[in-house]
Amino acid sequence: ELGVERRFVPESCPRAVRPGDFVRYHYLGAFPDGTRFDSSYDRGSTFNVFVGKGQLIAGMDQALVGMCVNERRFVKIPPKLAYGSEGVPGVIPPNAVLHFDVLLIDLWNSEDEVQVQTYFKPEKCPRTVQVSDFVRYHYNGTFLDGTLFDSSHNRMRTYDTYVGIGWLIPGMDQGLLGMCVGEKRIITIPPFLAYGEDGDGKEIPGQASLVFDVVLLDLHNPKDGIAIENQLVPESCERRSQTGDFLRYHYNGTLLDGTLFDSSYSRNRTYDTYVGKGYVIAGMDEGLLGVCTGEKRRIIIPPHLGYGEEGRGKIPGSAVLVFDIHVVDFHNPSDSVSITVHYKPSNCTVLSKKGDYLKYHYNASLLDGTLLDSTHSLGKTYNIVLGSGQVVLGMDMGLQDMCVGERRTVVIPPHLGYGEDGVEGEVPGSAVLVFDIELLELVSGLPEGYMFVWNGEVSPNLFEEIDQKHDGEVLLEEFSEYIQTQVDTGKGKLAPGFDFEKIVKNMFTNQDRDGNGKVTAEEFKLKDQEAKEDHDEL
Numbered sequence: 001e002l003g004v005e006r007r008f009v010p011e012s013c014p015r016a017v018r019p020g021d022f023v024r025y026h027y028l029g030a031f032p033d034g035t036r037f038d039s040s041y042d043r044g045s046t047f048n049v050f051v052g053k054g055q056l057i058a059g060m061d062q063a064l065v066g067m068c069v070n071e072r073r074f075v076k077i078p079p080k081l082a083y084g085s086e087g088v089p090g091v092i093p094p095n096a097v098l099h100f101d102v103l104l105i106d107l108w109n110s111e112d113e114v115q116v117q118t119y120f121k122p123e124k125c126p127r128t129v130q131v132s133d134f135v136r137y138h139y140n141g142t143f144l145d146g147t148l149f150d151s152s153h154n155r156m157r158t159y160d161t162y163v164g165i166g167w168l169i170p171g172m173d174q175g176l177l178g179m180c181v182g183e184k185r186i187i188t189i190p191p192f193l194a195y196g197e198d199g200d201g202k203e204i205p206g207q208a209s210l211v212f213d214v215v216l217l218d219l220h221n222p223k224d225g226i227a228i229e230n231q232l233v234p235e236s237c238e239r240r241s242q243t244g245d246f247l248r249y250h251y252n253g254t255l256l257d258g259t260l261f262d263s264s265y266s267r268n269r270t271y272d273t274y275v276g277k278g279y280v281i282a283g284m285d286e287g288l289l290g291v292c293t294g295e296k297r298r299i300i301i302p303p304h305l306g307y308g309e310e311g312r313g314k315i316p317g318s319a320v321l322v323f324d325i326h327v328v329d330f331h332n333p334s335d336s337v338s339i340t341v342h343y344k345p346s347n348c349t350v351l352s353k354k355g356d357y358l359k360y361h362y363n364a365s366l367l368d369g370t371l372l373d374s375t376h377s378l379g380k381t382y383n384i385v386l387g388s389g390q391v392v393l394g395m396d397m398g399l400q401d402m403c404v405g406e407r408r409t410v411v412i413p414p415h416l417g418y419g420e421d422g423v424e425g426e427v428p429g430s431a432v433l434v435f436d437i438e439l440l441e442l443v444s445g446l447p448e449g450y451m452f453v454w455n456g457e458v459s460p461n462l463f464e465e466i467d468q469k470h471d472g473e474v475l476l477e478e479f480s481e482y483i484q485t486q487v488d489t490g491k492g493k494l495a496p497g498f499d500f501e502k503i504v505k506n507m508f509t510n511q512d513r514d515g516n517g518k519v520t521a522e523e524f525k526l527k528d529q530e531a532k533e534d535h536d537e538l
Contacts, residue, residue: 002059003076013068017107019052023064024106024207030099037091037098046105048207057082060100067104069144075100106144108190108209114174115188125180129219131164134303135176136218136318142211144188149203158217160318169194172212179216181256187212217257220302220320226283229298231324237292243276246414247288247330248430254322256300261314270328272430281306284323291327293367299323329367329432331413337397338411348403354387355445357496358399363436367411372427381440385497392417395435402439410435443496451495451503452483463524474519479511480504 017023024046029038040047049055051064059077067073079085079095087094129135136158141150152159161167163176171189179185189210191197199206241247248270253262264271273279275288283301291297301321303309311317352358359381364372375382384390386399394412402408412433414420422429446453459465466474466482483504486492494503509515513523 001078002062002081004063005074006071007074008070008072010068010070013071015068015107017051017064017067017104018109019061019065021051021107021109022048022207023051023067023104024048024205025064026103026105028101030101032097032099045205059098063100063102064104067102067107069104069107070146071104073100073102075102106207106209110192112190114171114190114193116175116185117188118183118185120182120184122180122182125183127180127219129163129176129179129216130221131177133163133219133221134161134318135163135179135216136160136316137176137214137216139215140213142213144209144211158316169210171210175212176214176216179214179219181216181219182258184213184215187214218255218318218320222302222304224302224304226287226302226305227300228287229300230295231298232294232296234292234294237295240290240292241275241288241327241330242332243289245275245330245332246272246430247275247291248272248328248428249288249325250328251323251325254324255315256320256322270428275330281321283321287323288325288327291325291330293327293329294369296324296326299325331432333413333415335413335415337394337413337416339398340409340411341406342409343405343407345403345405348406350442350444351401351403352386352399352439352442353401353445355448355495356386357383357443357445358386358402358439359383359441360399360437360439362438365434365436366428367432367434372433383497385445385495388497392433394433398435399437399439402437402442404439404442407436407438410437445497446493446495451498451507452492454486454492456491463521472520474511474524476505476508476517479508479519483507 026040026046027038028036028041030036052061054061056064057077059075059081062081063073063075063077077098077100079097082098083092083094083096085094087096092098138152138158139150140148140153142148164173166173168176169189171193172187174193175185175187175189189212191207191209194210195204195206195208197206199208204210250264250270251262252260252265254260276285278285280288281301283305284299286305287297287299287301299322301323303318303320306319306321307315307317309317311319315321361375361381363374363376366372384399387396389396391399392412394416395410397416398408398410398412412435414422414430414432417433418427418429418431420429422431427433463474464470466478468478468482480501483492483494484500487494494500508519511519511524
């Protein structure tokens with residue numbers, strides 16, 4: 001009678017051989033005395049055959065039923081279920097009992113379909129693979145018995161392809177449909193939906209079932225545009241970015257599976273660029289339009305609007321990019337200073353002008369509210385001569401036409417502030433500045449071009465009065481003492497906010513035409529006695 005000994009049975013046996021199935025197995029054939037008459041191992045290929053269709057000797061047809069892949073059986077077949085009284089001339093003698101050591105490698109049925117087993121699926125799955133989508137995935141490819149024949153992991157590169165348009169074997173085209181990014185599934189494909197009777201001519205033999213352990217990393221469609229997910233939009237949004245604006249923003253850049261490829265935070269510096277001018281990838285150019293200062297949004301960019309098929313640096317080819325951005329500020333090169341008055345006294349008659357000496361308090365911050373500096377924390381005012389270049393141009397403009405007690409906010413674009421370079425360690429490059437200002441004191445300045453004016457009539461004997469030694473020459477010490485006396489007695493006024501000695505020395509130098517350190521009566525002239533010059537005189 002037929003004898004079957006199960007020498008090894010795998011723990012997992014999802015499927016057993018039934019009549020009508022197609023199997024691939026290895027075997028050793030021997031007589032009871034151990035003499036070997038045949039071996040599939042010697043031929044280097046499995047024996048491939050349908051079970052229960054008369055393609056095998058009857059004993060083997062029966063012995064294979066119920067076997068699992070990777071199961072090993074020892075089979076004793078009597079002559080009546082083998083080659084009988086005739087045998088096989090030259091190979092099997094008449095009435096021979098045959099022993100077969102069988103290892104089942106593969107098993108499938110012509111009615112099989114692709115089998116999909118998902119063993120991990122992300123909680124969020126906003127989109128699944130559809131026909132004509134382009135995907136990037138990793139896989140391990142094995143036969144049913146677990147033998148590895150290929151792995152994208154070993155090549156350290158994803159497999160990138162369109163789905164459903166014939167670029168893949170039919171079974172993989174089917175097995176990838178409906179997957180989410182991050183999903184992991186096992187796709188089992190019968191040979192007639194894989195490489196069929198001939199195999200691939202390399203690693204995959206004919207009639208082999210294939211098992212792919214797949215993790216989907218990326219997914220897009222050539223028709224995709226960018227996708228924007230608003231994460232935080234400030235309640236107050238007075239202005240939104242437009243083409244031509246200059247933005248400063250932070251970002252984290254990741255692939256669809258969450259792999260970080262870049263971050264401005266790690267460099268501790270914003271990314272600064274024009275928008276809509278082609279300075280950044282097309283998808284980012286589009287995604288940065290319409291944002292508010294302080295806004296946070298996620299921009300998902302398909303590869304044809306990103307870095308394309310070639311990729312760049314840590315970004316693989318055909319990768320979908322995800323940018324989580326935080327807009328710090330933006331401006332336009334055509335912007336001027338913006339002034340918002342919060343309080344103005346009712347008796348506002350004297351307004352600040354160029355040359356006035358101002359004392360004021362301020363809080364300086366960036367557009368996102370980051371505090372840069374404050375005179376309040378220093379406990380003293382900031383003092384300047386308006387229009388003299390002692391502050392950035394935007395502040396000179398923002399302090400014009402203020403009255404004492406007035407409070408205003410001055411917003412200064414970088415081209416009127418500290419420009420592209422900023423102030424190292426204090427003000428970032430290309431930063432918009434916000435100053436909250438309160439004017440505390442105003443000392444009226446002199447007319448433009450004057451450093452000293454008389455409050456009354458000028459003495460007709462001015463040179464003689466200055467020349468205290470009456471030697472026809474005026475030295476710097478004499479000149480300085482005279483000017484100091486005029487200021488102290490209220491007869492004259494110096495431009496406020498400047499160093500006395502520097503002003504006087506400048507005035508003296510302008511009178512000392514020949515530069516010998518002395519002023520003579522011939523050199524000495526009042527300002528209205530000569531043609532207008534660039535230097536300041538009496």
